[in-house]
Amino acid sequence: MKLFEKIKLDKDVSSQHLYIQLYKALKGFIVEGKLKKGDRLPPIRKLSEMLEVNNVTVVSSYRMLEEEKLVYKKIGSGTYVAFDLHNNEGFDHGPKTSLIEQGHIQLEKNTINFASATPSTDLFPVDDFKEVLNEVLDRDKGSAFGYQESQGYYPLRLALKEYIDNYNIITDINNIQIISGAQQGIDIIAKGLLNYGDYVMIEGPSYRGAMAVFESRGAKIIDIPLEKDGLNLQDLEKKIIAYQPKFLYMMPNFQNPTGISYSLEKKKKILEIAEKYHLLIVEDDYLSDLNFYNNENITLKSLDHKDLVIYIKSFSKILMPGLRLGFLVVPRLVYGEVLLAKHTTDISTSGLLQRALELYLKKGTWQQHIRYMGTQYMERFEAMVRSIKEYMPQEVEYTLPKGGVNFWFKLPKGLSSKELYEMTVKQKIVFAPGHLFFLNNKETSYFRLSTAAVNVDEIKYGIKELSDMINVFMRKENHHSTQTNEYTPIL
Amino acid sequence: MKLFEKIKLDKDVSSQHLYIQLYKALKGFIVEGKLKKGDRLPPIRKLSEMLEVNNVTVVSSYRMLEEEKLVYKKIGSGTYVAFDLHNNEGFDHGPKTSLIEQGHIQLEKNTINFASATPSTDLFPVDDFKEVLNEVLDRDKGSAFGYQESQGYYPLRLALKEYIDNYNIITDINNIQIISGAQQGIDIIAKGLLNYGDYVMIEGPSYRGAMAVFESRGAKIIDIPLEKDGLNLQDLEKKIIAYQPKFLYMMPNFQNPTGISYSLEKKKKILEIAEKYHLLIVEDDYLSDLNFYNNENITLKSLDHKDLVIYIKSFSKILMPGLRLGFLVVPRLVYGEVLLAKHTTDISTSGLLQRALELYLKKGTWQQHIRYMGTQYMERFEAMVRSIKEYMPQEVEYTLPKGGVNFWFKLPKGLSSKELYEMTVKQKIVFAPGHLFFLNNKETSYFRLSTAAVNVDEIKYGIKELSDMINVFMRKENHHSTQTNEYTPIL
Numbered sequence: 001m002k003l004f005e006k007i008k009l010d011k012d013v014s015s016q017h018l019y020i021q022l023y024k025a026l027k028g029f030i031v032e033g034k035l036k037k038g039d040r041l042p043p044i045r046k047l048s049e050m051l052e053v054n055n056v057t058v059v060s061s062y063r064m065l066e067e068e069k070l071v072y073k074k075i076g077s078g079t080y081v082a083f084d085l086h087n088n089e090g091f092d093h094g095p096k097t098s099l100i101e102q103g104h105i106q107l108e109k110n111t112i113n114f115a116s117a118t119p120s121t122d123l124f125p126v127d128d129f130k131e132v133l134n135e136v137l138d139r140d141k142g143s144a145f146g147y148q149e150s151q152g153y154y155p156l157r158l159a160l161k162e163y164i165d166n167y168n169i170i171t172d173i174n175n176i177q178i179i180s181g182a183q184q185g186i187d188i189i190a191k192g193l194l195n196y197g198d199y200v201m202i203e204g205p206s207y208r209g210a211m212a213v214f215e216s217r218g219a220k221i222i223d224i225p226l227e228k229d230g231l232n233l234q235d236l237e238k239k240i241i242a243y244q245p246k247f248l249y250m251m252p253n254f255q256n257p258t259g260i261s262y263s264l265e266k267k268k269k270i271l272e273i274a275e276k277y278h279l280l281i282v283e284d285d286y287l288s289d290l291n292f293y294n295n296e297n298i299t300l301k302s303l304d305h306k307d308l309v310i311y312i313k314s315f316s317k318i319l320m321p322g323l324r325l326g327f328l329v330v331p332r333l334v335y336g337e338v339l340l341a342k343h344t345t346d347i348s349t350s351g352l353l354q355r356a357l358e359l360y361l362k363k364g365t366w367q368q369h370i371r372y373m374g375t376q377y378m379e380r381f382e383a384m385v386r387s388i389k390e391y392m393p394q395e396v397e398y399t400l401p402k403g404g405v406n407f408w409f410k411l412p413k414g415l416s417s418k419e420l421y422e423m424t425v426k427q428k429i430v431f432a433p434g435h436l437f438f439l440n441n442k443e444t445s446y447f448r449l450s451t452a453a454v455n456v457d458e459i460k461y462g463i464k465e466l467s468d469m470i471n472v473f474m475r476k477e478n479h480h481s482t483q484t485n486e487y488t489p490i491l
Numbered sequence: 492m493k494l495f496e497k498i499k500l501d502k503d504v505s506s507q508h509l510y511i512q513l514y515k516a517l518k519g520f521i522v523e524g525k526l527k528k529g530d531r532l533p534p535i536r537k538l539s540e541m542l543e544v545n546n547v548t549v550v551s552s553y554r555m556l557e558e559e560k561l562v563y564k565k566i567g568s569g570t571y572v573a574f575d576l577h578n579n580e581g582f583d584h585g586p587k588t589s590l591i592e593q594g595h596i597q598l599e600k601n602t603i604n605f606a607s608a609t610p611s612t613d614l615f616p617v618d619d620f621k622e623v624l625n626e627v628l629d630r631d632k633g634s635a636f637g638y639q640e641s642q643g644y645y646p647l648r649l650a651l652k653e654y655i656d657n658y659n660i661i662t663d664i665n666n667i668q669i670i671s672g673a674q675q676g677i678d679i680i681a682k683g684l685l686n687y688g689d690y691v692m693i694e695g696p697s698y699r700g701a702m703a704v705f706e707s708r709g710a711k712i713i714d715i716p717l718e719k720d721g722l723n724l725q726d727l728e729k730k731i732i733a734y735q736p737k738f739l740y741m742m743p744n745f746q747n748p749t750g751i752s753y754s755l756e757k758k759k760k761i762l763e764i765a766e767k768y769h770l771l772i773v774e775d776d777y778l779s780d781l782n783f784y785n786n787e788n789i790t791l792k793s794l795d796h797k798d799l800v801i802y803i804k805s806f807s808k809i810l811m812p813g814l815r816l817g818f819l820v821v822p823r824l825v826y827g828e829v830l831l832a833k834h835t836t837d838i839s840t841s842g843l844l845q846r847a848l849e850l851y852l853k854k855g856t857w858q859q860h861i862r863y864m865g866t867q868y869m870e871r872f873e874a875m876v877r878s879i880k881e882y883m884p885q886e887v888e889y890t891l892p893k894g895g896v897n898f899w900f901k902l903p904k905g906l907s908s909k910e911l912y913e914m915t916v917k918q919k920i921v922f923a924p925g926h927l928f929f930l931n932n933k934e935t936s937y938f939r940l941s942t943a944a945v946n947v948d949e950i951k952y953g954i955k956e957l958s959d960m961i962n963v964f965m966r967k968e969n970h971h972s973t974q975t976n977e978y979t980p981i982l
Contacts, residue, residue, distance in 0.1 A: 069665065121633030129636070130628045137621045142612030145620070145813035174560065180671060184837040196687035196709045212835045218687045218709065320636035322842040324671075344703045346675040350841060351813040 003034055004042055009051060018053055019060035026061060030070050030081055038109070041071060041079040112462040114431040116453040117256070117317070117405055123376055124320045125369045132359040133352070140355060148351035150343040152178025152327070156358040160327050163361060168302040169311065169329060177328040177338055180349045181321075182286055182314035185328050186213050186249070188345050189282055189310055192337035194219045199245040203231060205437035205446070207256045207284070210249055219246070223439050226255070228399060230262035233269055240277045247280035247310070252300050253288040254404030257437045257448040261402055264296040267303060274308045280334065281309045287317045287404050289370055290377050294402035307331040310338075315357070317405070317452070318373050325349065325357055377405060380451040380459060387463035393471050405452040408434075410445055412474065417447035420473050429466050494525055495533055500542055509544055510551035517552060521561050521572055529600070532562060532570040603953035605922040607944040608747070608808070608896055614867055615811045616860050623850040624843070631846060639842035641834040643669025643818070647849040651818050654852060659793040660802065660820060668819040668829055671840045672812075673777055673805035676819050677704050677740070679836050680773055680801055683828035685710045690736040694722060696928035696937070698747050698775070701740050710737070714930050717746070719890060721753030724760055731768045738771035738801070743791050744779040745895030748928045748939040752893055755787040758794060765799045771825065772800045778808045778895050780861055781868050785893035798822040801829075806848070808896070808943070809864050816840065816848055868896060871942040871950060878954035884962050896943040899925075901936055903965065908938035911964050920957050 007025045009018055029035040042050070044058045051058075062079050065071040072082050136144055151157070157176040164171070179185040186209065194200060196218035202210065204223030214221050222239055224231045230252065239245075250270075252262040262270075274281050283300045291297040301311035314326040330338045342348075360366060384407060385400055392398070397410040411417055417433040424430065434446025454462060498516045500509055520526040533541070535549045542549075553570050556562040563573050627635055642648070648667040655662070670676040677700065685691060687709035693701065695714030705712050713730055715722045721743065730736075741761075743753040753761075765772050774791045782788040792802035802820040810816075821829045833839075851857060875898060876891055883889070888901040902908055908924040915921065925937025945953060 118638055121637045124633040124636045126628060126632050126636065130625065133624060133628075134621065137617060137624075141617050142615040142811075145615045145617065145811035146612045147609055147807075147812045180837045180841075183835070187836050191707055209835065209838075212831075216682055216832070216835055316638075320633075321638045322636035324837065324839070324841045340703075341707070344674070344700065344707055345678050345836070346671045346815065347700075348815070350671075350815045350844060353841060353843075 003029060004047060004050060007051060009053065019057045019064070022051070022053070022057060022061035023064040026065060027070060030065075035081045037081055039081045041081070043078060108428060111425075111428040111430055112458045112465075113453045114429065114449040114451075114462060114466075117450040118321055119317060119373075119452050120455070123373060125365065128363075128365050128369070129320070129356065129360060132356045132363065136352065136355040136359055144352045144355055146351060148348040148354060150348050151339055152176065152349065153351060153354040153358060156354045156361075157327075159358050159361045164313075164329070167299060169299060171329050175330050175332065175335060177330055177335075177342060178349050178354060179312075179326045179328055179342070180324040180346065181316060182284060182312050182326050183209055183213075184324075184345065185312040185314070185326055186210050186282070186284070188338055188341040189247075189312075189328070190214055190217045190219070191345065192341035193246050193280070193334060199243040201236075201239065201243070201245045201248040202439075203250050203255065204439065205257055205434065205443070206249070207251070208436050210284070211439065214249075221439055224248075226258060226260060228260060230260070230266035231270065233266070233273065236270070237273055237277075240273070240279055245279070247282050248274075249282045249284065250300075251284045251286065253285065253294070253297055254290065254401055254406065256286065257406055257432065257434070257446075258399075258408040259401030259404055259406040260399065260408075261294045261297065264298070267296075267298070267300055271300065271303055271306070271308070275306050279308065280331070282312065283309050284312045286312075286314050289318045290374060290405065291403040292378050292381055297403065301329060307333065310334070318370060323353055323357065325353055377451065379456055380405075380454065383456045383459040384449070384451050384463070387460050391464045391467035393467055393474065395474060396470060405450050407449045407451070409447050409449065410434075411447070411470075413445065415474065415477055416444040418444055419477075420447070420470065423473055424466060424469050427465065427469060429462055429469070431466070494520060495538060495541060498542060500544065510548045510555070513542070513544070513548060513552035514555040517556060518561060521556075526572045528572055530572045532572070534569060599919060602916075602919040602921055603949045603956075604944045605920065605940040605942075605953060605957075608941040609812055610808060610864075610943050611946070614864060616856065619854075619856050619860070620811070620847060620851060623847045623854065626850055627843065627846040635843045635846055637842060639839040639845060641839050642830055643667065643840065644842060644845040644849060647845045647852075648818075650849050650852045655804075655820070658790060660790065662820050666821050666823065666826060668821055668833060669840050669845060670803075670817045670819055670833070671815040671837065672807060673775060673803050673817050674700055674704075675815075675836065676803040676805070676817055677701050677773070677775070679829055679832040680738075680803075680819070681705055681708045681710070682836065683832035684737050684771070684825060690734040692727075692730065692734075692736045692739040693930075694741050694746065695930065696748055696925065696934070697740070698742070699927050701775070702930065705740075712930055715739075717749060717751060719751060721751070721757035722761065724757070724764065727761070728764055728768075731764070731770055736770070738773050739765075740773045740775065741791075742775045742777065744776065744785070744788055745781065745892055745897065747777065748897055748923065748925070748937075749890075749899040750892030750895055750897040751890065751899075752785045752788065755789070758787075758789070758791055762791065762794055762797070762799070766797050770799065771822070773803065774800050775803045777803075777805050780809045781865060781896065782894040783869050783872055788894065792820060798824065801825070809861060814844055814848065816844055868942065870947055871896075871945065874947045874950040875940070875942050875954070878951050882955045882958035884958055884965065886965060887961060896941050898940045898942070900938050900940065901925075902938070902961070904936065906965065906968055907935040909935055910968075911938065911961065914964055915957060915960050918956065918960060920953055920960070922957070 007022065009021050011018065041062065044055055048055045048058045062071065066073065070082055071079050073079050156178060157173050160176055161171060161173050179188065190213045194214065194217040198219045199222055200214050200219045201222045201224055203226050206223065211221060222243055222245060224236050224239060252267055254261055273279065281300060285299055288297055288299060299311065301309045308331060310331060311329040312326065315323055328338065388398065395412045398408060401407060411420065418435060421431065421433050432448040434448065435441035435444045451459060498513065500512050502509065532553065535546055539546045539549045553562065557564060560573055562570050564570050647669060648664050651667055652662060652664050670679065681704045685705065685708040689710045690713055691705050691710045692713045692715055694717050697714065702712060713734055713736065715727050715730060743758055745752055764770065772791060776790055779788055779790060790802065792800045799822060801822060803817065805817040806814055819829065879889065886903045889899060892898060902911065909926060912922065912924050923939040925939065926932035926935045942950065
């Protein structure tokens with residue numbers, strides 16, 4: 001209580017209202033970090049006695065803090081500081097988690113987070129990046145803060161061209177477009193290519209963030225069902241003929257949310273179909289770097305001899321999401337549209353961060369970091385596979401992925417993962433309910449678990465707990481007995 | 492030539508083609524900064540002799556470099572390096588300059604640039620920013636690189652709320668949305684509010700970057716003519732009734748391109764009209780901080796008691812464009828739409844830069860910097876006013892602004908500023924031709940001069956030269972004699 005004794009209120013009648021003075025003093029404590037997330041504010045009576053003010057004064061000041069979401073009330077328990085200002089990880093607005101209620105779940109402390117596909121911040125190469133940032137500032141001075149070219153900082157594009165050379169993606173520097181993360185890549189592609197009423201094709205299920213962009217452009221979305229080795233080709237071809245879509249958006253390696261990887265054969269066939277119908281493909285390569293067991297882990301773009309694939313590469317998963325950096329490889333055919341869309345969207349991506357990334361790539365610590373991330377993610381992957389095999393009820397169907405961070409499950413028919421979520425979140429385990437990944441939320445029995453934000457211990461404990469809860473859930477819903485022997489394909 | 496003697500080519504037949512080896516070696520020199528912008532490559536015969544290879548090998552390697560725009564040929568003079576990789580200011584892709592040919596003018600060295608409204612990089616507080624970046628990284632570690640909340644880093648929003656308190660804009664932290672620059676602000680507002688076919692109103696003339704966004708959404712744009720004290724109110728009201736627009740986009744202080752500031756009376760009347768018709772207003776406040784002589788320099792938002800104004804504030808002009816940071820104050824009514832649009836656009840703005848800005852604001856060096864920028868810009872402003880009064884031909888009409896960086900001129904009737912531009916660019920003086928700021932490029936006699944990227948000496952010399960050229964241009968076009976006495980209002 002020492003802290004609160006320091007509060008000095010000016011009780012002169014000409015001064016500001018007492019409750020505003022008190023509100024400001026408390027807010028100051030939170031802003032300066034003297035009060036941290038989870039700290040309890042003094043009981044109202046106690047603080048009013050200490051400061052010799054009316055109860056109402058304290059109540060009003062607490063209410064103002066509450067309105068600003070700086071504190072929250074727990075009934076019967078008191079008023080608590082809502083979060084730590086500088087370490088605000090309680091809010092996870094990652095692209096996948098954010099799907100749950102449009103990005104505003106606030107997780108309770110010690111929640112096991114299988115929902116987030118965002119890597120935990122302890123894996124980031126902060127020191128290396130600090131070093132390159134300082135080098136860039138010393139080297140480039142003010143230029144680092146000027147407007148950068150819309151297409152992106154030239155040396156970075158050069159470095160990226162060389163980087164993807166290693167993955168057999170051969171392109172010209174002029175076809176590389178720097179973006180502020182993969183989400184922006186999808187956004188500017190849509191802006192450049194889609195007009196109101198156009199058709200666009202996606203995998204079913206797919207990434208919600210992409211659907212939201214296409215919807216926002218007034219496009220009509222068609223989904224093509226996924227099979228274990230990729231899209232259903234008959235359905236794809238039929239729908240291309242029927243709808244003449246502007247492009248097909250897909251994730252051929254470790255697809256989100258299903259984790260599946262396309263077979264090499266299917267990748268090639270899709271490119272043949274694309275050529276036959278002059279169909280553009282948008283390939284979202286969000287984590288092909290995290291390959292563990294897929295011996296056909298190559299990008300569509302590296303097979304794209306007809307220059308029909310727009311390739312999106314993000315650094316969010318393997319480097320750091322907060323960088324907000326990625327790049328596109330854009331076919332000559334649509335290059336102008338995409339560049340213009342980038343310009344109208346935000347003129348350019350931060351030059352400072354682009355310059356830092358360029359230096360980081362040049363220094364080669366990059367390879368080292370990828371290996372490190374690979375090891376970390378692989379440990380989690382293995383723990384996940386073991387735990388699933390050991391604990392997951394046999395009524396729950398799944399196909400194990402060959403890499404990446406996403407695992408996809410199907411509850412017995414009739415059971416809703418949304419309802420399961422309601423139950424597990426109370427026990428501090430969260431995941432991504434499957435309806436979020438389907439057009440019109442039409443399927444409810446699937447769910448996705450991600451290993452990106454959980455460590456090995458959390459995985460072992462979490463999968464065991466979750467499996468127990470699924471068992472309880474199935475019994476409660478009275479479904480497990482009728483469903484166990486019925487086979488429905490997971491994909 | 493010493494540098495080129497170092498090139499080692501592997502002439503074994505099993506090796507890579509010689510011209511590719513040579514291309515790679517030369518590219519290496521450019522990337523590493525050993526060859527700089529403007530450096531001439533050796534004549535073809537000379538290099539081929541030195542390396543004992545065929546002329547064709549050298550020609551082919553030069554051609555590859557040329558295709559990547561790393562070098563350019565000057566007929567009869569040789570092949571030159573196209574630019575300095577780390578100090579790439581030759582390309583100016585600022586939002587205004589970029590209007591000329593969609594963002595791709597490459598200025599010759601020593602060009603006097605009245606076209607760019609982007610501050611010269613020597614004005615940036617690089618050292619202060621370096622300090623806060625390092626403090627943030629030491630303090631927050633990996634958290635600085637995690638996904639940030641879509642709405643923006645909470646402490647930054649808190650700091651901005653307090654900052655605009657000083658400008659009498661009273662708002663809740665929850666109504667502040669962090670954006671990656673003003674252009675993104677316009678983009679997400681459009682995405683959140685505009686549907687295909689909606690009407691939207693702008694000032695005529697206005698900022699091209701905003702028109703491009705509205706067009707991209709499939710909106711229909713209506714322009715309202717500007718008068719010396721702001722929009723023509725009769726026309727505004729008439730068109731609101733006729734078109735029922737979704738919102739009005741405007742810049743009430745130091746408007747771009749005209750430099751005019753609305754009278755306080757007109758600001759109030761516009762808010763009354765907005766209330767009467769439930770019209771939303773988007774106020775783009777891009778440089779009200781650079782006020783020199785306007786005693787009614789207040790924002791519309793500070794007068795907005797009905798919460799109808801979406802306020803856009805950019806830090807590009809007064810701090811550093813490369814930061815790509817700004818914020819919105821969003822009325823309660825449309826808050827959800829705008830937040831969602833931000834999320835689909837790029838998930839969030841770089842957390843590292845947000846954290847650095849927060850610390851920078853807290854340290855208060857900010858006020859100092861604003862004063863410094865104010866002094867710098869005012870010197871340029873005064874030099875501009877003096878030079879215009881001294882040199883500008885009397886046939887050219889203008890109204891002097893009371894602050895900011897933009898000056899707006901009108902050539903005698905029938906004369907096109909596009910043609911004038913063709914003439915001046917050859918003499919290394921550029922400006923922004925007026926058609927760029929009008930819907931359908933319908934007016935051609937206006938032009939805009941900006942003081943953002945030119946120093947006092949350049950202004951004095953440049954305005955004198957430009958004035959001379961305008962005199963020549965008018966004589967050549969045979970218009971000056973018939974036009975001098977005819978008055979047409981500049982706005």
